Amino acid sequence: xxxxxxxxxxxxxxxxxxxxxxxxxxxxxxxxxxxxxxxxxxxxxxxxxxxxxxxxxxxxxxxxxxxxxxxxxxxxxxxxxxxxxxxxxxxxxxxxxxxxxxxxxxxxxxxxxxxxxxxxxxxxxxxxxxxxxxxxxxxxxxxxxxxxxxxxxxxxxxxxxxxxxxxxxxxxxxxxxxxxxxxxxxxxxxxxxxxxxxxxxxxxxxxxxxxxxxxxxxxxxxxxxxxxxxxxxxxxx
Amino acid sequence: xxxxxxxxxxxxxxxxxxxxxxxxxxxxxxxxxxxxxxxxxxxxxxxxxxxxxxxxxxxxxxxxxxxxxxxxxxxxxxxxxxxxxxxxxxxxxxxxxxxxxxxxxxxxxxxxxxxxxxxxxxxxxxxxxxxxxxxxxxxxxxxxxxxxxxxxxxxxxxxxxxxxxxxxxxxxxxxxxxxxxxxxxxxxxxxxxxxxxxxxxxxxxxxxxxxxxxxxxxxxxxxxxxxxxxxxxxxxx
DNA sequence: AGGTCGTCGATTGTTGACAATCGACGACCG
DNA sequence: CGGTCGTCGATTGTCAACAATCGACGACCT
Numbered sequence: 001x002x003x004x005x006x007x008x009x010x011x012x013x014x015x016x017x018x019x020x021x022x023x024x025x026x027x028x029x030x031x032x033x034x035x036x037x038x039x040x041x042x043x044x045x046x047x048x049x050x051x052x053x054x055x056x057x058x059x060x061x062x063x064x065x066x067x068x069x070x071x072x073x074x075x076x077x078x079x080x081x082x083x084x085x086x087x088x089x090x091x092x093x094x095x096x097x098x099x100x101x102x103x104x105x106x107x108x109x110x111x112x113x114x115x116x117x118x119x120x121x122x123x124x125x126x127x128x129x130x131x132x133x134x135x136x137x138x139x140x141x142x143x144x145x146x147x148x149x150x151x152x153x154x155x156x157x158x159x160x161x162x163x164x165x166x167x168x169x170x171x172x173x174x175x176x177x178x179x180x181x182x183x184x185x186x187x188x189x190x191x192x193x194x195x196x197x198x199x200x201x202x203x204x205x206x207x208x209x210x211x212x213x214x215x216x217x218x219x220x221x222x223x224x225x226x227x228x229x230x231x232x233x234x235x236x237x
Numbered sequence: 238x239x240x241x242x243x244x245x246x247x248x249x250x251x252x253x254x255x256x257x258x259x260x261x262x263x264x265x266x267x268x269x270x271x272x273x274x275x276x277x278x279x280x281x282x283x284x285x286x287x288x289x290x291x292x293x294x295x296x297x298x299x300x301x302x303x304x305x306x307x308x309x310x311x312x313x314x315x316x317x318x319x320x321x322x323x324x325x326x327x328x329x330x331x332x333x334x335x336x337x338x339x340x341x342x343x344x345x346x347x348x349x350x351x352x353x354x355x356x357x358x359x360x361x362x363x364x365x366x367x368x369x370x371x372x373x374x375x376x377x378x379x380x381x382x383x384x385x386x387x388x389x390x391x392x393x394x395x396x397x398x399x400x401x402x403x404x405x406x407x408x409x410x411x412x413x414x415x416x417x418x419x420x421x422x423x424x425x426x427x428x429x430x431x432x433x434x435x436x437x438x439x440x441x442x443x444x445x446x447x448x449x450x451x452x453x454x455x456x457x458x459x460x461x462x463x464x465x466x467x468x469x470x471x472x473x474x
Numbered sequence: 475a476g477g478t479c480g481t482c483g484a485t486t487g488t489t490g491a492c493a494a495t496c497g498a499c500g501a502c503c504g
Numbered sequence: 505c506g507g508t509c510g511t512c513g514a515t516t517g518t519c520a521a522c523a524a525t526c527g528a529c530g531a532c533c534t
Contacts, residue, residue, distance in 0.1 A: 020314050020517065022302075046486070056519045058295065061486090065259075065299045069306035071399070077257045078486055078525045093396045097341070104337045159330045159407075162308070163400055170396075257487065283516070293489045298516090315495045315516055 021059035026066045028053070033072055033083055034169060035138065036176030041085045044073070072169050086174055088226050094170050095219035101163060102148070102211050108155045110204050117154045118200055124150055125196045132189050140187060141175045147192060151199070178225045258292050263300035265290070270309055270320055271406060272375065273413030278322045281310070309406055323411055325463050331407050332456035338400060339385070339448050345392045347441050354391045355437055361387055362433045369426050377424060378412045384429060388436070415462045 029049075032038050050060045064081055067073040075081040109117070124147040131140040145168050152164040195214055198207045266286075269275050287297045301318055304310040312318040346354070361384040368377040382405050389401040432451055435444045 022517085023314075043485095045484090047484095057486090058518055058520095062299055062302045065302040066306050069303050075486095077260075079527085080485070090396075093394050096345070097394070097396055097400075100337065100341045104334070108333070157330050157334070159327075159334055159404075162403075163334075166399075167396075259487085282514090284514095294516090295488055295490095312516095316497085317515070 021055050022062040022066070025053055025055065025060055026063035029063060030067060030070070030072065030169075033067075034172040034176060036180045038083055039180075040083050040173065040177055043080045043082050045080075070169060071166060072173060084173070086170075086177060086226065088223055090170070091174060091219060091222045091226060094167060094174075095215050095222075098167050098171075099211055099215035101160065101167070102151065102215075103208055105151045105155050105157070105160060106199070106204065106207055106211070108157060108160075109151060113154070117150070120154075121147070121150045121196065121199060125192060128192065129189055132187060137179050138176075141172060141179065144187065144192075145172060174222050178222065181225065258296040259299040259303070262290055262292065262297055263303045266300060267304060267307070267309065267406075270304075271409040271413060273417045275320055276417075277320050277410065277414055280317045280319050282317075307406060308403060309410060321410070323407075323414060323463065325460055327407070328411060328456060328459045328463060331404060331411075332452050332459075335404050335408075336448055336452040338397065338404070339388065339452075340445055342388045342392050342394070342397060343436070343441065343444055343448070345394060345397075346388060350391070354387070357391075358384070358387050358433065358436060362429060365429060366426055369424060374416050375413075378409060378416070381424065381429075382409060411459050411463075415459065418462065 038044075044064070046057050046060055046064070050057045053060065064073060064075070068075050068081065072084055073081050074084050124143070128140065128143040128147050131143045149164065149168065152161050155161075195210055198210045201207070275281075281301070283294050283297055283301070287294045290297065301310060301312070305312050305318065309321055310318050311321050361380070365377065365380040365384050368380045386401065386405065389398050392398075432447055435447045438444075
């Protein structure tokens with residue numbers, strides 16, 4: 001009897017108005033940060049933001065507390081709140097734990113994969129390649145995260161899903177920074193073909209290996225970007 | 238250059254005053270909930286709490302937002318905020334992912350275990366048995382969590398540590414409920430002897446097995462308590 | 475000139491009052 | 505007697521004003 005999430009928009013029946021300023025502000029701010037419209041490290045000024053959103057500072061501050069707790073903002077009392085900056089160590093950590101969790105998710109799910117899961121995974125894979133073909137980098141970031149999110153959602157493991165959402169935010173932040181710096185994130189169109197094939201197949205060990213190499217590739221790619229970024233601070237491509 | 242946590246009290250130099258109402262309120266509220274002074278399912282009334290803490294509703298609401306995001310409170314807009322209730326499914330999830338993460342932590346740490354780690358682990362194990370000998374159940378809950386936390390902290394993996402803190406809160410909540418219901422939580426005095434011995438030894442596979450069985454034991458114990466509790470519903474929620 | 479200390483603008487922290495919403499109780503109607 | 509609908513108290517959501525703190529600039533002293 002603990003169920004019924006107030007924030008979930010996909011509950012079936014028309015829970016239309018159940019909305020509040022702080023939730024809209026939080027959503028809006030989050031997507032602005034994760035989408036790359038606000039650069040990492042920059043300071044958020046409450047009065048300015050409140051004016052931009054057309055609300056007072058009260059709800060805005062509550063939204064900020066929420067995002068601080070989500071880990072995408074950093075607050076220093078009496079001084080300021082800043083968008084978190086990204087480091088090589090962070091990337092290593094995120095990818096290492098993501099490898100672990102995604103493997104765990106597949107282990108949990110493996111014998112319970114049903115047709116709905118397979119269909120959904122294929123659907124999101126197609127959506128991903130479509131955004132890549134369309135050259136829409138911003139959408140392809142979301143599509144890739146949505147693709148990987150399929151398995152987390154399918155486990156029905158709510159705590160795992162919560163952790164994944166935290167990781168997802170970080171990844172989105174890194175990739176957005178990457179994209180903003182290079183102008184092109186450049187995911188290969190066939191980058192998830194093996195992943196999809198193995199996820200639909202029956203060789204769990206092979207799937208483990210695929211996750212391993214997939215994550216290593218991702219970590220190397222992201223770290224290479226950050227290395228260059230730290231060696232040449234402030235350079236335009 | 239992203240370092241310097243404002244919330245860490247163990248930084249070395251006297252960061253005395255860097256405190257704010259909302260942080261104190263959040264700490265106070267959290268320990269009251271996790272310590273079992275506020276029952277799961279009960280509603281928090283802002284005006285009442287604000288009066289008890291001697292502050293206005295502003296900072297209190299921000300603290301609540303924080304705890305909601307930490308997962309120990311649940312908020313329904315325009316209606317109320319409640320201490321989360323615990324379910325059998327939650328226990329299964331927590332222990333399954335905890336087994337996974339604690340194994341991951343040992344794998345990360347294994348070849349880097351130094352004398353400081355061994356000393357600290359032994360020290361906390363002694364502290365744990367001491368609280369059990371003293372019959373201080375509340376302290377033994379914290380001591381057990383502190384003991385297990387050693388390995389997470391030793392990895393230096395900040396994201397892993399963050400996730401552990403989330404799990405820790407849930408566990409503390411379950412155990413506190415358990416304790417309040419039974420009057421005695423009853424951890425066996427030698428419950429962590431094998432765990433300690435293997436954690437200090439050189440057989441990683443054996444350590445994996447120990448974690449596995451340790452978690453299974455813990456999950457069964459907690460679930461048995463919840464089963465009995467759900468069969469005899471004591472109060473409304 | 476170099477360093478120290480006071481002052482000031484900017485920003486966050488806090489407060490009390492006011493508005494919107496919810497859930498329940500009770501009157502009213504069939 | 506059962507059900508429906510309006511009203512009302514309680515609770516949360518929002519706002520604008522005020523206080524505390526910080527960081528930097530500039531005057532002052534040595």
